[in-house]
Structure formats: structure tokens, C-alpha cells
Amino acid sequence: MFISHNGTMQEVTLSPSPYFPRDRTRPMDGLNNMVLTIRQFYFFDPVNPDASGNARDTDKNLIPVNAWTPGRWDQVCNELLNVAKRYWDNQFCLRTPASYQAYNYSFDRNEYRPNIQCRFDAVRVNTRQANSINVQLVDVPAGSRFRAHSRLWTSQDTVLKTNFTGNQQITVVHEVGHNLGSDHVNGPGNDPANYGGVGTYNSRNIMGGGMVFEGWNAYSWQHAMQQITRVPFAQWEGVLGTSVTPTWVRRLSFVDSILYQYGEMAPYPMPF
Numbered sequence: 506m507f508i509s510h511n512g513t514m515q516e517v518t519l520s521p522s523p524y525f526p527r528d529r530t531r532p533m534d535g536l537n538n539m540v541l542t543i544r545q546f547y548f549f550d551p552v553n554p555d556a557s558g559n560a561r562d563t564d565k566n567l568i569p570v571n572a573w574t575p576g577r578w579d580q581v582c583n584e585l586l587n588v589a590k591r592y593w594d595n596q597f598c599l600r601t602p603a604s605y606q607a608y609n610y611s612f613d614r615n616e617y618r619p620n621i622q623c624r625f626d627a628v629r630v631n632t633r634q635a636n637s638i639n640v641q642l643v644d645v646p647a648g649s650r651f652r653a654h655s656r657l658w659t660s661q662d663t664v665l666k667t668n669f670t671g672n673q674q675i676t677v678v679h680e681v682g683h684n685l686g687s688d689h690v691n692g693p694g695n696d697p698a699n700y701g702g703v704g705t706y707n708s709r710n711i712m713g714g715g716m717v718f719e720g721w722n723a724y725s726w727q728h729a730m731q732q733i734t735r736v737p738f739a740q741w742e743g744v745l746g747t748s749v750t751p752t753w754v755r756r757l758s759f760v761d762s763i764l765y766q767y768g769e770m771a772p773y774p775m776p777f
């Protein structure tokens with residue numbers, strides 16, 4: 506299924522676990538969580554310099570840019586998506602609310618509730634598509650002051666750079682956060698206060714001016730679980746890391762265990 510965030514479409518896939526179909530001979534380790542993958546499709550549109558060697562940035566300033574060459578074009582496009590994946594993939598888990606039982610499974614006469622492992626994938630497409638995120642891309646020299654936004658990136662956006670908040674940030678990771686539906690730490694807008702200001706705790710977040718990830722940055726995955734289950738997104742608590750193991754629910758009696766396993770023969774109730 507596709508869901509929309511800030512006007513960007515993303516493909517959402519929820520799968521029971523890497524053991525599919527569920528393999529009950531295996532111990533119930535963290536691998537038996539559900540896996541929720543958000544996949545974005547990026548189309549890059551090259552921006553070349555005008556007759557004076559410039560292009561306009563987010564603030565409408567004319568800034569010197571380089572002409573693209575084919576080899577460099579491919580290298581930069583791929584590196585941007587690789588860096589974004591390095592930070593957003595496998596960054597979070599969601600805790601399945603105790604009230605939500607639909608994904609529970611049994612093993613060795615115990616009932617477990619799996620949590621949700623959050624995966625991220627970004628795929629480059631060579632033509633504009635209905636579901637692609639279309640990004641203009643400029644090639645700038647190191648140290649350029651060209652200012653990016655979520656649909657206008659530069660070849661230096663994979664580099665850790667100090668910004669006005671006093672933090673260091675890799676721009677593309679922040680911009681992909683916008684494409685995942687997150688606003689700045691202090692709300693939408695480009696005023697310094699929206700980034701958390703200078704030297705504050707909030708400003709260190711990836712949706713401020715820094716590189717710090719926190720559980721609430723899993724917003725896009727929480728939102729996806731709301732779409733899938735109709736359980737409000739705030740009940741899918743985001744936590745950092747991939748090691749949140751399934752939650753033990755109860756010990757089953759012998760008879761209950763048999764009945765439970767009959768019930769489990771049915772596939773997961775998947776709405777898509």
C-alpha cells in the first residue's frame with residue numbers, strides 16, 4: 506500500500522518476520538518481530554549553471570554551481586540515497602500496544618506479542634513517476650553556501666557540515682526526514698527557532714540542526730501503523746535500536762496451546 510506524507514507517496518510493507526511463513530522451530534528471538542518497510546522512490550532532476558555559472562538556492566540567492574558530468578551525476582545520486590539509508594534504515598522499533606493482539610503468536614506454550622522493526626529503503630528511478638519524490642540536484646564545490654530544501658539537494662549534502670544551530674549535520678539525512686513526514690523540532694517553518702535555536706537540546710535532533718535520533722523520529726512508521734491498524738499512531742511508541750524483542754503475553758495451557766496453534770493456521774489479518 507502507498508501512504509502520503511507532506512504530499513510525498515511512500516510504499517509501506519508489513520511482513521510477519523524474516524521467517525516467513527513463521528518457523529515455529531526457531532527460538533522466539535528478536536527476529537520474530539514484524540518488519541515494517543517504508544520505501545521511497547527518488548527521481549533526480551539535474552540543475553546546470555546559467556550563463557553566469559550560477560543557480561538559485563532555497564533563499565533565491567544566486568550561487569556558483571558546476572555543470573554536471575555523466576559519471577559524477579550517477580555517483581552523487583547513488584551516494585545521496587546510500588547515506589540516507591545508512592541513517593534511517595534499522596534506526597527504530599515500535600512497541601506494539603498491549604491492547605493490539607492481532608499479530609500475537611505462540612511458541613512452546615507461550616503467547617508472544619511481536620514488536621515492529623522499522624526498515625527504510627530509497628530507490629532511484631530514472632523517470633518521473635506518480636509515486637516518485639522529484640528532487641532537483643546541483644553540483645557545488647566544497648564549502649558552498651548553497652541552501653538546500655527537501656526537493657532541492659546539492660552534491661555536498663552527504664558531508665557533515667556545521668550550521669547556524671552550532672551543530673553538525675548531514676543535510677540529506679535531514680531532508681529525507683522531511684520527505685518521511687517530519688517537521689522541524691519546533692514546528693514547520695524555516696526560522697532559527699523552528700530548528701530549536703542555537704545550542705539547545707532540541708537543536709541536536711536530526712529534525713533540528715544535528716544528527717541525534719530519538720524515538721519520536723519514528724513518526725513515519727508510527728503513522729504507517731495507524732494506517733494499517735487504525736490504532737492511533739501515538740500508541741505505537743518509537744524506540745531506538747533493533748533489539749526490542751517480542752513481548753511475552755501469557756503461558757498457555759496444553760489445550761489452549763493446541764487451540765491457539767489451530768487459530769494460527771489462518772494467515773495474519775492483513776488489510777492489504
Ligand SMILES: [Zn+2]
Pocket residue numbers: 679683689
Ligand atoms: Zn528542514
